[in-house]
Amino acid sequence: MWSTNLFFVLLTYFHLNLLYVVVSSVDAPFIHIPGNGFISGTYLKMFRTQNIKAYLGIRYAHAARFSPPDVELPPWKGIFNATSFAPSCWQAPQAASESPQLDKVLEIISGGMSSEASERKYDENCLNLNVFVPDGLPEVDGYAVIVWIHSGNFSAGSPYDIEPFQMVFKQKVIVVTFSYRLNIFGFFSTDDGEAQGNYGLMDQSAALYWVKKNINYFGGDENRITLMGHDAGAVSAALHMTSGEWSKGAFHKVIIMSGNPLTYVRMPHEYNADLDRIAIIFGCARRPTSMLVQCLRRVDPKIITENLPLVNWGPIVDYGLSNTSYPFIENQPEILFRNGAFHNVPVIIGITDMEEVLTIFKDYISSELTADDLSNFFNDMAMGDIQKTTGSNEWCMNFPLIADAIAFMYSGQTSDEKLTVNTNVINAHTEKFYITPIQMFIDILSKHQTIYTYNFKFRSPSLIVDLPSWVGVPKYFDQIFVWGIPYMNNVVEWKSTDKKIADIVMTLWANFAKTSNPTKSNVYIKWNTVEPPKYSVLLIDENFNSEYLSNNHRVMFWNNLYPKLLQFASECCNSTISAATYPITPTIFLYISMLFICIQI
Structure with a gap:
């Protein structure tokens, strides 16, 4: 039975002109997960001497359409071959962002995988995760664990939108990425409770509990799990802090990147007009909603995806919408945090200094308003x-x-302060929609827990060659350094400063995951915890100085x-x-x- 899984071929491919070898062989480690069975992993190697272990496409739950996930899975037959990514959750093919600079950065972050988006496979039964493990023996208590929630505005995205190799290899932490249901499959809701909604968030919670239950078999420490997300993933991470029983005890720290932790969550009735359009498009009865749900369950997922109208899918307040499961979001996040209804864990939260500049200006980035x-x-x-x-x-x-x-x-x-009209526009947007809610969030949490905040201002000359001088650091550009991408590829002509910043940022993030203190070891940076009324913020640039939010009138x-x-x-x-x-x-x-x-x- 084992012999059929011991010998595989070498798979060699190029990621951005750098030889990246995926090896499945007799040396690939096996993991036994009680209740499920054995899985075989693969080695990811770079430069011949750098390697990590990867276990890809592991099923963590099963989900029927418009239903909460079921975490009770039958045992595998034989040995599960965890050597390749599973299909992504259904989503419309990603269109160009209208910003060539952003598209380039997204491609760099993913290690070139984004260029293959048209070749990706999709499946509705897509609740799978990937575990990236350092090679070698872990610490006595095991490796600290980072669970990554991808971005994508709850309608798109994939666990392989990022390449975690360098974070795992250099910092000796486990990184877990996973898929969760998106758009209508993850967030369909009716105001009468026929469909509760928030299924994508429930999937995330199921993935967290799988990690909590099983990560020790991979050499991880089940008591040092850091939940980290970007954009929609950052909003998700904050919502897990207020999710009550859903994610209680499943994580111990949170890193919120480029997301509003107090974001407004829609009410179920706000989707009524969208449901009217959807019923017409797919020829379903609109009322009663039980018939609408049954009708949509019969439509092929590919047909739904290709014909779905543009809808702002996302989390809703689902209190009172189900008699069989807990609500995931009982009230607006700001109210829940202010009422103390949250999981009290250490937090890193921060932004880039011009988050939405490429979205707001789009094709007019070189024009003066x-x-x-x-x-x-x-x-x-x-x-x-x-x-x-x-x-x-x-x-x-x-x-x-x-x-x-x-x-x-x-x-x-x-x-x-000779500010142009352009910088006034983007400053107003950033300060209103990002910095102000972060300060409100800090006001609430700093009374109970350790909080660190940052403003990513390193304007890498390797990345902004096509951007005007007034543009600072847009959204996503910081992930280049969080994941150590300057060590990953040679398409961009990376400078020594890029690698230095990547080393420092990876160390800060890994230290936090390991000890709750980002400056605990191997880095000579002073990063104060945030306390009102000054609100100290670490400026991540060549100098790593601090500033105070209280100075910003x-x-x-x-x-x-x-x-x-x-x-x-x-x-x-x-x-x-x-x-x-x-x-x-x-x-x-x-x-x-x-x-x-x-x-x-």
Whole structure:
């Protein structure tokens, strides 16, 4: 029985012009997982002397469509061949991002795998994970473990969007990547409980518990599991902190990269219009929803994927939607965190200094916006926030109050801060949607736990040759250094500084996974924990200095004054008195005075 699994052929292929050899042979280690059986792994080798062990495509759960995952799996027959990736979860083929710079970085991060996206295989029964293990004997207690949740806005992505080889090889930690159900398969929900939703998050929880239960057989330490995610993966990681019984005890630290931990989670009824469109497209009865669910379960997943309308799929508040399983998200994340309803673990949280710059500017990255463009940007931001607050899409005459306040905060410039319109736009977006919620998150958690925060500002000359000088570090560019990519390929002409930054960042992240202290060993960086009121932030660049969020008066505006101005303007809109004749009260004078005081701080 064993002989059929002991001899395989050598598989050799190129990743970005670097010889990368995958070897399955008699030397490949076997792992016995009680209750499941034996699995055979493979060696990943580089430069002949560098190698790690990999166990790929391991089933961690089974899931019927629009149902929670089932973690009770039957034993394998014979030895499970874990030497290749399993098919990805169903998703629409990724289109170009409209940014050649971003597409290039994504390809580099994945080790060239993204260029083969058109050749990828997809399967609905896709709940598989991959375990990357250092070669050699682990520490007495086992290797620390990093469980990675991929990005992709809950509608796309794959566990092999990143290449973890160097993190595993250099830092001697286990990295686990996994697939979870995406888009309609992972987040379909009806307001009446026929479909609970959040199945993708439940899959993530099932993967975490598989790791907790079995990682010791791979030489891992089940008591040192770090949950790490980027973008949608970062939001997921934060949601696991508030998931109640779902992920309780399954992880011990969290790293949140480029994601808003207090992001607004949609309510089930917000998908009603989308479900109307979906029912029409697939010829299903819309009511009762039990018939809609049954109808969609019969449609081939490929047909669903190819014909699905554009929907903003993602997590929902699912409290009260199921009588058979716990809710995954009982309330909005900010409320849960403020109420203390979260798993209290150490956290690293941070961003790049221009997260969405390539998305916001797209094809206009080399163009200079005008003052009118800036005004329109602030007007749209103000109107959107008022409509969210009032719950109405009707025109509000008081939105100029909000737009003018934003413009005021981003028009005052000191002599050493000659900001362009472009940088004002991206600074406003970054500070409102990333830095401000991070500060609110820190305010809540720092009372209970150790928090470290960073701002990734290393503008690698190897990566930004095609970007204007005003562009800082966009989203995803930091992952180049988290995963040690400058040691992985030679398509980019990496500088010694790139490798130095990669070494430091990998060490900081691995130290945190091992000890909860990112500067514990092998790195000479001072990284203070975050404590109000100063909010120390590590600047990751050539110098690794610190700054304080409290010095940024614009963040103070977004966090303290802006919600009050927004509430005031919204109340005016809901008043029966016309906005044009609304009386000026002492309250508005107070808010205007606060605005001028804020700008002076």
